[in-house]
Amino acid sequence: MIPVGFDYARPDSLDAAVALLAERGDEATIMAGGHSLLPVMKLRLAAPELIVDIGRLRELNYVKVDGDEVAIGAGTRHHDLEVSDVLAAEVPLLPAVARTVGDPQVRHRGTIGGSLAHGDPASDLPAAVLALDGTIVLRSPRGQRSVPATEFWTGVFTTAKEPDELIVEIRVPRTGSAGWAYEKFTRRANDWAIVAVAVVDGRVGLVNMGSTPLRASATEAALAEGKSIAEAAALAAEGTEPPTDTAGTPEYRKNLARVLTRRALETAAGR
Ligand SMILES: Cc1cc2nc3c(=O)[nH]c(=O)nc-3n(C[C@H](O)[C@H](O)[C@H](O)COP(=O)(O)OP(=O)(O)OC[C@H]3O[C@@H](n4cnc5c(N)ncnc54)[C@H](O)[C@@H]3O)c2cc1C
Missing domain, CATH: 3.30.390.50 (CO dehydrogenase flavoprotein, C-terminal domain)
Known part of the structure; x- marks a missing residue:
């Protein structure tokens, strides 16, 4: 099916994306890889007036060690998790899980932030982040807050994220040699x-x-x-x-x- 018509914006920074989301409120929806959002729009289960495309924001695509944790940008694609040397050494569960998501095309488009925000209980990465006791970092015009994964998912396709909040980072402990x-x-x-x-x-x-x-x-x-x-x-x-x-x-x-x-x-x- 063809989605209902919508406006499209591709802000060139995270700050601009946060501002646009705040300005347009419930009318706007974030798109990262589009691999869950677009199927839902084609089924007309979602009909946003404005899509805010963050898929090309490089500032959201990273994996780095930060103290006892590894910080992962929300826009990091499943394939980037698969091939990350940092994750292979520090949190080997995540590349192994990312490798099982869909097919190569899905893994080259879909992002960890999108997978967590979508809130599908059949998705692979949310359960892995939950088992890791990870944290989801959200940003809005009110500032930044961290939600433990144990409190993030509240029902089928629903999360603790407010409509004007963006997931910016996922933080997981460095598990190293733990089984x-x-x-x-x-x-x-x-x-x-x-x-x-x-x-x-x-x-x-x-x-x-x-x-x-x-x-x-x-x-x-x-x-x-x-x-x-x-x-x-x-x-x-x-x-x-x-x-x-x-x-x-x-x-x-x-x-x-x-x-x-x-x-x-x-x-x-x-x-
Ligand atoms: C053919 C196919 C097979 C698949 N197989 C699997 C599978 O085996 N296992 C699996 O786990 N998944 C699977 N997926 C889902 C895939 O992993 C998706 O890419 C992922 O769930 C959503 O990521 P995305 O970046 O594409 O998000 P999008 O589709 O862009 O967005 C999904 C939702 O998250 C919101 N969102 C996205 N990014 C953010 C952000 N940073 N902050 C706040 N909200 C945000 C959007 O507004 C939207 O509501 C499959 C998808 C397809 C099409």
Whole structure:
């Protein structure tokens, strides 16, 4: 389908983008890679009057060490995460997760900020940032604030971000040699996850097991108490409400979550 008509602006700086968003309020929508926004507009589930294109703002595309954390610009594309030497050394989970997102075309356009802002519980990177205990940095004319990933997603496609706020940065701890793994279950290569599990440093993030990315809290608690991987993984679906669709029932997804969590924990323990 063809989207409803819209105006288009491509500000040449982050400051100009923030100002434009503030000026046009609810009428305006940010576009980064456009790989989630445009499909939604084509389905006419969104009809912004103005698109503010930040996709070419180089100041939002970086990965750098900053103290105990790695700072990632919101406009960093999935492919740039995949090939980042900084991430390979400091947060190896992220390149491994980025490598599983869609196909090369999607990974060369889509951005980490767009993926987190879109708030699709079936997306890969949000659960990874959640498992990493990351932070999302937002900017508006009122200034800058940081929201922990544990508080960022509030429902399907909804987040704690205000309409006039831009995600400018994602911050994650340097995990270095801590064990990690990503297990993504799909029917075909390049598909969205039916269920996926991110493990890092004893924390577990779940993809597509509820209305937001989730932490497998019961599994994490069992691990902290010294329970075995098998015992902890058996609790991975506790408190989840996975969706029903053509790919599977909630019971099927709960079983997948347990199996994938066990595999991911075993892999992480061996790294
Ligand atoms: C064929 C296909 C397959 C895909 N497969 C997968 C997959 O397997 N796994 C997966 O996780 N994803 C998948 N995706 C989604 C892809 O990763 C998207 O690129 C990503 O979810 C959105 O990033 P974007 O930069 O394209 O955002 P956009 O589409 O530009 O924006 C998405 C939303 O985020 C908002 N937004 C964007 N950037 C910011 C910002 N900096 N601050 C505030 N709001 C912002 C926009 O206003 C919009 O509401 C797929 C997409 C396609 C088209």
